[in-house]
Amino acid sequence: MRVLFNEELEQVADDLEKMVGDVQAAITTAGIALLNSDIDAAQTVIDGDKKIDDLESRIVDQCVQLLAKQNPVATDLRVIVSTLRLASTFERMGDLARHISEAARRAYPGSGVPEQARDIFVKMQHRVEEVSAQVVEMLANRDTKTAEEIIIGDDELDDLHHATFSVATADTWKGTAQDTINLVLLGRYYERFGDHAVSAARRVVYIVSGFDPAKEPEHTGPDPD
Amino acid sequence: MRVLFNEELEQVADDLEKMVGDVQAAITTAGIALLNSDIDAAQTVIDGDKKIDDLESRIVDQCVQLLAKQNPVATDLRVIVSTLRLASTFERMGDLARHISEAARRAYPGSGVPEQARDIFVKMQHRVEEVSAQVVEMLANRDTKTAEEIIIGDDELDDLHHATFSVATADTWKGTAQDTINLVLLGRYYERFGDHAVSAARRVVYIVSGFDPAKEPEHTGPDPD
Numbered sequence: 001m002r003v004l005f006n007e008e009l010e011q012v013a014d015d016l017e018k019m020v021g022d023v024q025a026a027i028t029t030a031g032i033a034l035l036n037s038d039i040d041a042a043q044t045v046i047d048g049d050k051k052i053d054d055l056e057s058r059i060v061d062q063c064v065q066l067l068a069k070q071n072p073v074a075t076d077l078r079v080i081v082s083t084l085r086l087a088s089t090f091e092r093m094g095d096l097a098r099h100i101s102e103a104a105r106r107a108y109p110g111s112g113v114p115e116q117a118r119d120i121f122v123k124m125q126h127r128v129e130e131v132s133a134q135v136v137e138m139l140a141n142r143d144t145k146t147a148e149e150i151i152i153g154d155d156e157l158d159d160l161h162h163a164t165f166s167v168a169t170a171d172t173w174k175g176t177a178q179d180t181i182n183l184v185l186l187g188r189y190y191e192r193f194g195d196h197a198v199s200a201a202r203r204v205v206y207i208v209s210g211f212d213p214a215k216e217p218e219h220t221g222p223d224p225d
Numbered sequence: 226m227r228v229l230f231n232e233e234l235e236q237v238a239d240d241l242e243k244m245v246g247d248v249q250a251a252i253t254t255a256g257i258a259l260l261n262s263d264i265d266a267a268q269t270v271i272d273g274d275k276k277i278d279d280l281e282s283r284i285v286d287q288c289v290q291l292l293a294k295q296n297p298v299a300t301d302l303r304v305i306v307s308t309l310r311l312a313s314t315f316e317r318m319g320d321l322a323r324h325i326s327e328a329a330r331r332a333y334p335g336s337g338v339p340e341q342a343r344d345i346f347v348k349m350q351h352r353v354e355e356v357s358a359q360v361v362e363m364l365a366n367r368d369t370k371t372a373e374e375i376i377i378g379d380d381e382l383d384d385l386h387h388a389t390f391s392v393a394t395a396d397t398w399k400g401t402a403q404d405t406i407n408l409v410l411l412g413r414y415y416e417r418f419g420d421h422a423v424s425a426a427r428r429v430v431y432i433v434s435g436f437d438p439a440k441e442p443e444h445t446g447p448d449p450d
């Protein structure tokens with residue numbers, strides 16, 4: 001019975017890793033869509049989101065079955081409960097990659113990124129790709145060190161997010177109202193992607209240690225969240 | 226043992242209802258903060274968010290204990306798994322009420338709502354208050370009819386959200402870049418509040434029927450999500 005249970009837990013772990021791999025691919029391709037005004041890349045991400053949603057549904061069903069049949073305790077129970085929450089978090093990260101791609105598609109053949117803020121979004125894209133790779137590694141190795149790096153590293157995305165608002169409210173801002181809209185929406189998608197990575201990191205720390213680290217970092221200060 | 230289990234389930238159900246009541250109070254007070262430029266109301270919501278977060282933590286702990294000790298099956302298992310997801314959803318709704326209040330506080334003594342879009346935000350506020358009341362009722366009665374009304378009624382918030390973008394991209398728009406930023410952020414907070422209410426409604430349908438309704442409604446069309 002134990003061997004079977006472990007195999008079923010392995011199946012759930014595999015699906016979760018598959019899901020986070022899909023999220024990593026989605027956010028990478030979304031960046032290509034946005035920064036290269038690539039409509040095919042945008043459509044790829046938009047079409048691929050269903051697969052991520054389906055993985056979440058499958059993981060939830062598997063977890064419910066595991067809970068019903070196996071009466072897991074201690075570590076396994078933490079793993080299953082955390083898996084439910086991780087699946088939900090990864091599903092939202094996939095949605096955010098889709099939203100970035102939808103913004104790119106709407107602006108096509110123009111750029112979804114206002115020119116004056118382009119540098120900042122290039123950095124934000126680089127950072128979310130770094131974060132995705134960290135999430136993949138963290139999950140594969142149940143690595144709390146990487147989890148801590150993700151939590152600490154979220155400041156960088158927050159700072160870049162604040163920088164976009166500085167650009168848009170400066171006297172030098174030449175963007176239209178639509179440019180400002182795009183900037184605010186995209187900035188928020190990237191920032192929320194980072195927030196969800198922090199949530200995932202907290203979940204992994206909980207799995208390994210049974211301890212739930214402090215709540216998501218508060219976004220304080222004058223700039224909008 | 227069954228009676229005890231039911232009592233513990235009742236405790237979790239009570240905490241969930243307490244939580245959603247706090248969310249209803251938070252979104253109502255956030256509306257006062259925003260539409261009346263009321264900084265005390267804003268601070269009340271901001272300070273009160275911790276209580277909502279703490280309730281979520283407590284509910285998660287209680288659910289894990291119930292899963293460990295009781296080996297629940299069938300309906301009870303659905304209830305517990307769904308409760309975990311509902312607690313997470315309500316915690317996000319509380320965060321959104323806090324974000325609305327932070328926007329009001331930042332703009333004080335000015336208005337966080339751009340004047341030309343005020344009518345739309347008054348309607349959005351009215352709608353999220355309606356939705357909160359529906360969520361409270363749905364949870365108290367495990368009422369799938371109210372759940373369906375929430376799911377169908379989400380179109381209204383989406384339409385109002387789209388209307389804000391129409392206002393901001395029209396030739397008649399007199400707002401500054403900051404006004405546009407506020408409009409986009411606030412519109413998104415309200416729209417996400419409604420999305421989370423739909424998520425909660427889907428969870429209740431799942432609890433009652435074992436069936437998971439179709440994914441959140443897709444936000445299609447030219448306007449940004």
